[in-house]
Amino acid sequence: MAAVGLTFVWRLLRSGPRPGLCGAGGREPGAAPRRAIGHGRVAVELDSSAGVAVMKMENLPVNSLSLDFLTEFLISLEKLENDRGCRGVILTSGAPKIFSAGLDIMEMYGKSAEHYAEFWKAVQEMWLRLYQSNMVTIAAINGSSPAGGCLMAMSCDYRIMAENPKYSIGLNETQLGIVAPFWFKDTLVNTIGNRATERSLELGLLYSPPEAHKIGLVDQLVPEEKIQSTAAAVMSQWLAIPDHARQITKSMMRKPTVDRLLAHRESDIQNFVSFITKDSIQKSLQMYMEMLKQRRG
Amino acid sequence: MAAVGLTFVWRLLRSGPRPGLCGAGGREPGAAPRRAIGHGRVAVELDSSAGVAVMKMENLPVNSLSLDFLTEFLISLEKLENDRGCRGVILTSGAPKIFSAGLDIMEMYGKSAEHYAEFWKAVQEMWLRLYQSNMVTIAAINGSSPAGGCLMAMSCDYRIMAENPKYSIGLNETQLGIVAPFWFKDTLVNTIGNRATERSLELGLLYSPPEAHKIGLVDQLVPEEKIQSTAAAVMSQWLAIPDHARQITKSMMRKPTVDRLLAHRESDIQNFVSFITKDSIQKSLQMYMEMLKQRRG
Amino acid sequence: MAAVGLTFVWRLLRSGPRPGLCGAGGREPGAAPRRAIGHGRVAVELDSSAGVAVMKMENLPVNSLSLDFLTEFLISLEKLENDRGCRGVILTSGAPKIFSAGLDIMEMYGKSAEHYAEFWKAVQEMWLRLYQSNMVTIAAINGSSPAGGCLMAMSCDYRIMAENPKYSIGLNETQLGIVAPFWFKDTLVNTIGNRATERSLELGLLYSPPEAHKIGLVDQLVPEEKIQSTAAAVMSQWLAIPDHARQITKSMMRKPTVDRLLAHRESDIQNFVSFITKDSIQKSLQMYMEMLKQRRG
Numbered sequence: 001m002a003a004v005g006l007t008f009v010w011r012l013l014r015s016g017p018r019p020g021l022c023g024a025g026g027r028e029p030g031a032a033p034r035r036a037i038g039h040g041r042v043a044v045e046l047d048s049s050a051g052v053a054v055m056k057m058e059n060l061p062v063n064s065l066s067l068d069f070l071t072e073f074l075i076s077l078e079k080l081e082n083d084r085g086c087r088g089v090i091l092t093s094g095a096p097k098i099f100s101a102g103l104d105i106m107e108m109y110g111k112s113a114e115h116y117a118e119f120w121k122a123v124q125e126m127w128l129r130l131y132q133s134n135m136v137t138i139a140a141i142n143g144s145s146p147a148g149g150c151l152m153a154m155s156c157d158y159r160i161m162a163e164n165p166k167y168s169i170g171l172n173e174t175q176l177g178i179v180a181p182f183w184f185k186d187t188l189v190n191t192i193g194n195r196a197t198e199r200s201l202e203l204g205l206l207y208s209p210p211e212a213h214k215i216g217l218v219d220q221l222v223p224e225e226k227i228q229s230t231a232a233a234v235m236s237q238w239l240a241i242p243d244h245a246r247q248i249t250k251s252m253m254r255k256p257t258v259d260r261l262l263a264h265r266e267s268d269i270q271n272f273v274s275f276i277t278k279d280s281i282q283k284s285l286q287m288y289m290e291m292l293k294q295r296r297g
Numbered sequence: 298m299a300a301v302g303l304t305f306v307w308r309l310l311r312s313g314p315r316p317g318l319c320g321a322g323g324r325e326p327g328a329a330p331r332r333a334i335g336h337g338r339v340a341v342e343l344d345s346s347a348g349v350a351v352m353k354m355e356n357l358p359v360n361s362l363s364l365d366f367l368t369e370f371l372i373s374l375e376k377l378e379n380d381r382g383c384r385g386v387i388l389t390s391g392a393p394k395i396f397s398a399g400l401d402i403m404e405m406y407g408k409s410a411e412h413y414a415e416f417w418k419a420v421q422e423m424w425l426r427l428y429q430s431n432m433v434t435i436a437a438i439n440g441s442s443p444a445g446g447c448l449m450a451m452s453c454d455y456r457i458m459a460e461n462p463k464y465s466i467g468l469n470e471t472q473l474g475i476v477a478p479f480w481f482k483d484t485l486v487n488t489i490g491n492r493a494t495e496r497s498l499e500l501g502l503l504y505s506p507p508e509a510h511k512i513g514l515v516d517q518l519v520p521e522e523k524i525q526s527t528a529a530a531v532m533s534q535w536l537a538i539p540d541h542a543r544q545i546t547k548s549m550m551r552k553p554t555v556d557r558l559l560a561h562r563e564s565d566i567q568n569f570v571s572f573i574t575k576d577s578i579q580k581s582l583q584m585y586m587e588m589l590k591q592r593r594g
Numbered sequence: 595m596a597a598v599g600l601t602f603v604w605r606l607l608r609s610g611p612r613p614g615l616c617g618a619g620g621r622e623p624g625a626a627p628r629r630a631i632g633h634g635r636v637a638v639e640l641d642s643s644a645g646v647a648v649m650k651m652e653n654l655p656v657n658s659l660s661l662d663f664l665t666e667f668l669i670s671l672e673k674l675e676n677d678r679g680c681r682g683v684i685l686t687s688g689a690p691k692i693f694s695a696g697l698d699i700m701e702m703y704g705k706s707a708e709h710y711a712e713f714w715k716a717v718q719e720m721w722l723r724l725y726q727s728n729m730v731t732i733a734a735i736n737g738s739s740p741a742g743g744c745l746m747a748m749s750c751d752y753r754i755m756a757e758n759p760k761y762s763i764g765l766n767e768t769q770l771g772i773v774a775p776f777w778f779k780d781t782l783v784n785t786i787g788n789r790a791t792e793r794s795l796e797l798g799l800l801y802s803p804p805e806a807h808k809i810g811l812v813d814q815l816v817p818e819e820k821i822q823s824t825a826a827a828v829m830s831q832w833l834a835i836p837d838h839a840r841q842i843t844k845s846m847m848r849k850p851t852v853d854r855l856l857a858h859r860e861s862d863i864q865n866f867v868s869f870i871t872k873d874s875i876q877k878s879l880q881m882y883m884e885m886l887k888q889r890r891g
Contacts, residue, residue, distance in 0.1 A: 157495075157496075177839045179842045193491070194787070194847075195787075197847065199751075201843045203835060204839075238499070241471050241472060242473075248476045249471055250499055252482055252498075253491075253499075455793070487788050487789060488788075488789050516793070535796075538768050539770075542771045542772055543797075546779075546795045549776060549779055
């Protein structure tokens with residue numbers, strides 16, 4: 001899964017203006033957390049007067065979804081969820097050029113089955129919490145968003161994307177020889193419909209902002225410098241709706257999809273563990289990381 | 298639910314050219330039923346040579362769905378359904394500027410639990426009969442159509458809307474703090490798909506005719522003066538198809554959605570009754586009606 | 595069902611430049627099979643270097659789906675499926691102006707119940723094999739494609755249609771008083787969504803290439819002379835994806851639909867047999883064929 005993120009990262013690093021970045025999925029060494037709360041991987045700013053928080057992912061360089069990041073993300077989200085003063089969350093990225101590169105490959109290589117299971121459970125939990133949040137959730141997609149990053153964006157109530165032609169979004173798992181889990185697929189079907197999902201998943205398509213907008217994968221495109229102000233403006237429209245009615249309606253729409261994962265949560269974990277512990281998969285992950293090291297070295 | 302209609306009605310009355318209208322959901326006092334059959338809330342004209350009936354809703358001022366209206370509507374529809382000479386029905390409005398304002402608030406305030414249950418059963422029955430009609434059903438939407446009015450239109454086989462920018466259509470329940478029942482939601486999903494429904498219901502969106510056409514909530518827009526002739530022309534296209542094959546096909550498409558309500562019909566009634574009998578809801582309905590009286594007084 | 599094909603065929607024959615064609619659904623008498631393998635109804639050319647086969651339907655004049663044709667089609671497909679050197683199939687027509695006219699009426703008239711059951715099982719099998727093929731399947735729709743022909747095209751992974759205004763595609767069964775089976779319907783819903791399917795099936799619509807493209811029934815339009823080269827180019831894009839990941843993804847998308855038929859396969863056959871053996875249906879098929887003979891005579 002993380003391979004997805006990594007391929008992506010690698011292309012980004014090669015072409016990008018930021019040499020010398022360290023481990024994929026890790027933090028930039030020595031980079032001090034900005035206004036961030038917690039361990040600095042998720043910076044939360046709550047505007048109490050508006051009742052709106054901005055959650056800025058800052059797991060540099062590419063916001064890969066490591067176990068530590070997911071844990072911090074879940075704690076931050078839970079805090080806001082329980083804060084009566086917070087009715088809406090804008091999810092965005094503090095990393096340049098990328099929203100999130102998806103699952104962290106480092107969590108999938110050379111670890112124990114117990115670790116893999118714990119990691120996968122955290123990925124599930126991220127989706128379950130975000131997709132069902134009682135708050136209004138708006139994704140301000142200010143960078144590329146492959147694989148697990150796309151899942152995060154799709155789990156929000158509304159998606160605004162910067163119309164930068166260098167950015168792309170999509171579930172590109174098959175391009176790397178892996179398969180998106182059924183609940184990634186369900187979320188995509190709920191967003192863009194069955195036929196577009198079929199083609200999108202079988203080809204592992206990454207869409208440019210205009211393409212993503214055309215098929216409904218994102219709801220709105222804006223110039224990059226306007227993404228945060230647009231997100232705030234859209235948020236206020238959503239907050240004009242009484243919370244209780246909106247929450248019940250959201251649950252009515254999303255619960256059947258959530259229930260499918262809940263009914264198969266353990267087998268989904270087992271599937272992941274037995275896939276990732278295969279010799280062939282571990283080997284290809286190893287080669288992958290060595291290639292990455294050499295390219296960067 | 299009816300609150301939806303009422304808010305709408307109130308806006309209509311304030312801005313409209315027709316002062317002095319009486320009780321929301323009732324009939325204009327002293328207004329004689331036009332060519333109408335029955336009690337004059339539904340005027341039916343059957344063109345036997347074409348095999349097509351026009352059902353004109355005339356529950357003035359805003360065709361709100363009162364128990365009396367629904368009962369008369371159901372009797373009229375049943376008669377046509379059993380009339381071998383009638384193969385198609387055009388559903389339209391005899392009220393100015395409005396197709397139907399949705400459920401009647403008067404049926405939901407200060408009545409007994411038995412009354413609420415009877416009312417809700419009639420609302421269900423209206424949908425069940427219309428959505429599964431053996432006849433070709435075409436909605437000629439010659440006015441605004443919020444909430445229950447939108448449901449009626451969606452239950453037809455085809456929707457033609459007058460392209461008057463003052464008209465709007467949609468399930469706007471959440472805007473008033475209430476939630477569309479699951480079978481309203483199912484009908485909307487069947488019409489415009491999952492993602493558009495999610496956004497539409499969570500925000501309680503009312504769409505202008507071009508917007509409604511763009512998302513597929515209505516099938517065709519025409520200048521207001523051409524709506525009845527267009528409906529007749531479209532009807533003849535539909536009637537060119539052998540009835541039996543069309544009916545089986547329609548049932549194949551719609552039966553799973555109908556079966557979901559039939560399987561939960563009683564609990565759906567109980568849900569409505571326990572919601573509407575809440576003190577908080579009754580109080581807000583009371584305030585609502587007093588506000589309406591003052592505005593009109 | 596075949597009536598669909600036949601009506602279509604008849605129109606084609608009347609207007610077309612090819613007089614003297616013999617029995618509907620049969621082969622042109624004396625026509626020698628071209629490079630075809632087997633009995634010449636399906637010509638298969640495998641390009642081993644590309645790993646791509648072209649299956650050209652040559653059941654002249656209109657590629658109607660007779661039992662013999664279906665049997666040969668299934669054998670050819672199975673061979674390719676088991677050939678490790680073949681990863682993709684382009685399905686196209688060797689008949690002028692038509693992709694496939696759908697089910698063969700001759701298989702539905704004056705035969706035994708056993709024959710009808712055997713025939714219907716072959717139709718099911720064609721869909722089951724094609725819809726679930728492990729290979730990449732691309733339909734190069736170089737002619738009209740009503741009813742069963744449309745089903746074949748929809749069962750592929752991707753559809754390219756020649757933008758010839760004389761061609762059309764769709765499930766037009768109701769136009770002839772018959773009903774598309776539920777799995778035809780399911781396949782159409784999977785392709786164009788619920789509302790478009792509802793309208794399409796109830797009216798038995800045949801779409802022009804631009805209309806078919808607009809609703810998503812075909813994925814791409816090209817000038818007629820470029821259809822084979824475009825299919826080959828698109829195929830190479832699909833083959834860039836690792837087979838295993840694509841196959842599992844395809845199965846995840848399509849298995850629930852396939853399982854619905856598998857769960858009701860026998861009753862679906864019984865439905866067909868009891869429908870087709872009705873006196874009224876047999877009589878109308880007889881009249882139909884006599885009319886066809888006279889027109890051609």
